[in-house]
Amino acid sequence: MQAAINRLPASGRHRRTENMAGKPHVVIADDASLLDALPIAAAVIQRDGDGSLTVVAHNSRFFDTVRQSTCTAADWNQADCLKSGPIGELLHSYFDGTDTAGELDFRDGEGVSSKYFRVKLAPLPKKKGEGPRCLLSVVDRTAEVQSERALRAEMLRDSLTGLPNRLAFSEAIESAGEKVGRDLEHAVLVVDMLRFSRINESMGGLAGDELLITFARRLILALRAGDVLARTGGNEFGVLVSLRRGIADALKAAERIQQVMATPFKISDLEIRVECAIGLALMHAGQDPEELFRNAQFAVKQAKLAGAPQVYEPKQATEARRRFSIETELRRALDKDQLKLFYQPLINLKSGEVAGFEALARWDHEDRGEISPTEFIPVAEESGLILHLGRWAMDKAAQTLASWDQEAGEALPLYVGVNLSAIQVARDDVAGVVRSALKSSGLSGNRLTLELTESSIVQDPARATRVFDALKALDTTVAMDDFGTGYSSLAYLQRLPIDVLKIDRSFVSGMMVDPDSVAIVRAVLSLAEALGMSTTAEGIETVELATTLATLGCASGQGYYFARPLEAQAAYEYWKSRRR
Template sequence: MSEGPTPAADLVGPVVTEGHDSTSSGTPAPPPLLGGYPLSPPADAPPPLSLSPDPRSTSFDAVFAAAPLAMAVVARDGQVVTANQALGELLGTGTDGLPGKVAADLVDLSSDARTWHAYREVLRGRQARLRCTRRIKHPDGHSLWVQVTVTPLPEAEKAVLLSVTDVSARRELQSRLRHLQMHDPVTRLPNRTLFFERLSAALEAESYEESGTGRIGLCYLDLDGFKAVNDTLGHRVGDRLLAAVADRLTQCADEAGRARTTTPLVARLGGDEFALLVEDSTGTDQLAELAESVLKALQAPFDLAGQRLSVSASIGVVERHATGTTATGLMQAADTTLYWAKADGKSRWTLFDPERNAHRMTRQALSSGLRPAIERGEFALEYQPLVGMEDGRVRGVEALVRWHHPQFGTLTPNRFIGLAEEDGSIVQLGRWVLKTACRQARRWQLERPDEPPIFVSVNVAVRQVWDSDLVTDVAGTLAETGLAPHLLQLELTESAVMGSAGRPLQALQALSDMGVRIAIDDFGTGYSNLAYLSRLPVSVLKLDGSFVRGFQYEGTDAHPNPADEVVVEAMIRLAHRLGLTVTAECVETSAQASRLRRIGCDTGQGWLYSRPVPPDRISELVEAEACGHPDRRDAVARATTSRRAQETGSP
């Protein structure tokens, strides 16, 4: 009878009740069925069915017997009354032996519960028709697929017509077409469609079956540098290489499956991307072992019709519980991990890391929310004083942007400036920072008309110079706010101005001619090509804080780097010879400030003087200076402490 799983019956037509039991119609009910066999007929059962109730049916009998369609008339008790020659030939039993047989057993209608129930409903007159596809065994040993249709005959006949059609050729064609549809023509491996079909089925099975581990694993790999093979040797060689890689991956999967109940599924997902799916995995060690074997298998060169090629692969490895996992989620994790493997140097495998992925997701969330955040006004500026080393007075302030994110809280620039430069939103954000800082500097000036004004320093990214008309933006902002050009300082990193030529150099020169001061931020951390200091319109050098941290600390157990002080002193002298002023960043102790003052540093910036604070705290500090407060640093400290108290609610 049936071999292997039997497909669900293809039921055609609605369930229609065409007969009733004896209590409703007076007609004796059909005998009950047990399994595929009728019970003994009741005592008042009607006489056996005759197909020739009158002479006119003789022609019908002749047509029935000679019809090419395999047919049988089946009584309501499920037994074959008569069958034609075509059915006997199809089943390989001959016609004479069919009458009296149980029809359900001839075409395997009782092995599937749904089909068996529908068949009984047709026999009882409660359903209009049954159509299904069954797999039966021929006496000579081969199997064939047949389409079975059961249709009630007119009520007077008290029977149903069973017709059987051999659809083996059609099924075989469908199977071949499906194979072509589901397999890659180059490597003969399952393609993306079949892979996702298997993956979805595996996730569902692992989630509900209790006999296995309930886990699933995936190795997602991409060939390193495969595009160069196609570009230099042609797609024909590239296809041969893909087929050879597929063979080695299949060997790795077969080897991995020998010691386990299941063999990993190898599929080509497109291009030079392959996947190895491990169902019922036992943990990350199993996936790591498989990934290692794949990398090792691909190390040996490939001989392709005279071409000797070497190739490596990057592999993303994911292993997790199937419950709660979706095919899309698993593939996203695998794709992310594959990207990590390539970013970490290629020719390696990398295991999925939830924490690293969370960081990536956060980064993506911040990147996508930058532009809307600017429009919603989620950014604010804080200011850190730039203090004169000789007299301790606030000469200026650096504007530092903060993002008050509704989900992640207050973010400092190192969390989002790089993202803004990547997607171009730094131009829009930079304009806002420039206008806000200049407006605030002008407000301080108007509040203290009789005191020397303080300048504001604003950071400018390289992309702002290239992607916007920085000169026009600055000129428009100064005109709009009324701030004098010499009260604005623009900070660019050393790497941004290295080798400047063309548009950047022209922009810097135009800004300098306008009266705006240009400062080189984090000086000393790049290539430090001193030649550009004589060519660029730079007026200020800001020494990177790493040099200041290495100063000798008097009265402490710290281990400084004596060379840092020598380097800083040399840079200060060079800057002064070139007519530049020097600002030291990250000044945190009085000892550092004293040494910087002795070697001629002009201004200092750091926590010794103040953390970045809101603009009103700067006003308090400047006001304390105007009143001649004996210790200006204490005034700054009080301003910073007051701010912390407001933020935490402490007194």
């Protein structure tokens, strides 16, 4: 290379050089003056009639740049380079008119000594009797490229642990995805450090950072050669593992991680046991890296519930996405008043007359069809929409009962039961909601029965007591729904102002075939009588059940034997049909 550089002519007013065919060429002073005035390395290239290329002039910066080069691609005076190398191809295509951009980036050398250049071509006026010419400029981008690489490396590194970060991990997944189906399978593990927030809050940020660093070091001990570890979140780590035996290898990796975490961590003067939840997701060909990572994160949530590493199941994720979809649609339905209240009759088992109705929300979606309450009520509770739904149901039920009174011309001997969620008891002003419904409808408090589950009591007994007392102050009836299926406590029954126990359908439906169910129902009825409470049996499907419950002393019942939930007007007609 240096020999070629030595053949380059020195600057001067008149120069003699040779083209690629060995023909002499004289450079006039204008070319030299023009090039020397340029702040970048530049040369004038001419294509002769035989198609050969000639360096007709260059400035000192060009000479210095070429002299620093070590690769033949920058050996501007070698005919082979200009004919077949990348610079030669660029020049020929430029002169031929097939490459009008005239720009090329290339690397010179290998490893840490590599240098990076950008070559640009610009047209020059053609001189009389000579071939077409262009100005070739060379910019040394080595420092720029090195800075970009250093910045990128910093962007892909977690500053605390020194591990790759989330972005780098996504790139590693993408790179591994190109090998899927050829020689290797891969899986992504997401490791979530449990209780980290408590440790961080109680011991301080420095201790938390120390724990994260130590946790990362232990994770490294659990990995095999070729596995990739990254810190993907505050207390979350991602692991990309290669698989030879499918999911068995991924589960083995999770087992190794749990083993290295079994020993307590020593932070300051304390020994802390740190557990982790691990979610796994298998990689499929063409899968988006972010989707794969989210799948593993979803499996982490399942692992927290199960207490063991979990493999991502598409069916579970589909159900989760459906819940989010239902949440969106439910919010719109509430805003547009698209839900309806149906009313299931509560029958006095002694007289056979309708004692009241239980209000039940129903949702007939315009596209999905009927969506079951067992599906949208849990979504409403999880999202907080239950507060909106509960207020709507309370007001709607009271208004419906008031409209029946108006149609009958008198206050009917009926009450309507409205269910209250544990979320409402914990987060809403339930007494205020009931008071507002009574005021707007003109009903007295004894026309409303509020049905609460045992879970609403257990979560916060003190608050539940205040809510129950406030409801009784409005003269409403309070019923405990699904009695016997939750965290039943005789202390709650004795302490709280509960008027009605509703016997769960699981006990009622089994009465005719299961002696234990009969015994439980008898016990609940005896307990209610001793405490001065009334009883309602749910799920009465046959005349035998209705007769048996009446004989045992149950006050009222509901179920398909009497009627399914009815729309408001149909419920009113049903009441009239059973009136004696």
